[in-house]
Amino acid sequence: MAQPFEGPLSTEYIGTPLDLFDDEKAWVVKWPRSMEHHHTYGMLTPFFKGLTEGKLLATKCVNPKCPHKSTWLPPRADCPDCYARTEWVQVPSEGKIYAYTMLDYTGIGIEMKAPYWQIDVEIKGVDTIFKGFLLRGKPVTGLPVKAMFRTKNPTHTILDICWVPKED
Numbered sequence: 001m002a003q004p005f006e007g008p009l010s011t012e013y014i015g016t017p018l019d020l021f022d023d024e025k026a027w028v029v030k031w032p033r034s035m036e037h038h039h040t041y042g043m044l045t046p047f048f049k050g051l052t053e054g055k056l057l058a059t060k061c062v063n064p065k066c067p068h069k070s071t072w073l074p075p076r077a078d079c080p081d082c083y084a085r086t087e088w089v090q091v092p093s094e095g096k097i098y099a100y101t102m103l104d105y106t107g108i109g110i111e112m113k114a115p116y117w118q119i120d121v122e123i124k125g126v127d128t129i130f131k132g133f134l135l136r137g138k139p140v141t142g143l144p145v146k147a148m149f150r151t152k153n154p155t156h157t158i159l160d161i162c163w164v165p166k167e168d
């Protein structure tokens with residue numbers, strides 16, 4: 001049988017009264033919430049660390065029995081084709097625009113002003129297309145671009161890399 005509550009019989013309100021958006025039928029209160037989210041990059045940590053060092057790191061499948069032995073960017077800790085552990089390789093920090101689109105709304109975690117040009121970059125030696133954004137200029141399919149890295153005051157997110165036209 002549960003014991004009766006024997007704690008303090010009085011307490012005090014320590015919160016902040018909520019702002020009220022008065023509506024005759026139903027009250028709406030402004031109730032801000034916040035939380036701290038700890039997210040691990042796990043085995044992909046070298047990729048994000050590389051960005052802060054001005055390096056573009058991909059992963060490569062080196063399993064001799066793998067049918068594709070692809071180089072992945074964004075990196076994959078394990079090869080999707082043969083499930084073997086991949087190895088880190090540095091790839092060129094330049095490429096060509098494969099496709100592009102203008103984004104009017106950013107995704108969660110992309111703390112940037114919109115609109116901006118999102119570009120897909122084709123990189124020599126990489127078997128996948130790498131998504132990023134064009135810092136300045138107007139994208140054209142096939143336009144050579146080079147990466148810029150946020151090595152000073154890095155965000156420790158994917159926003160530590162962006163692209164600019166190569167002739168800049």
Ligand SMILES: [Zn+2]
Nearest residue numbers: 061066079082
């Ligand atoms: Zn493989």
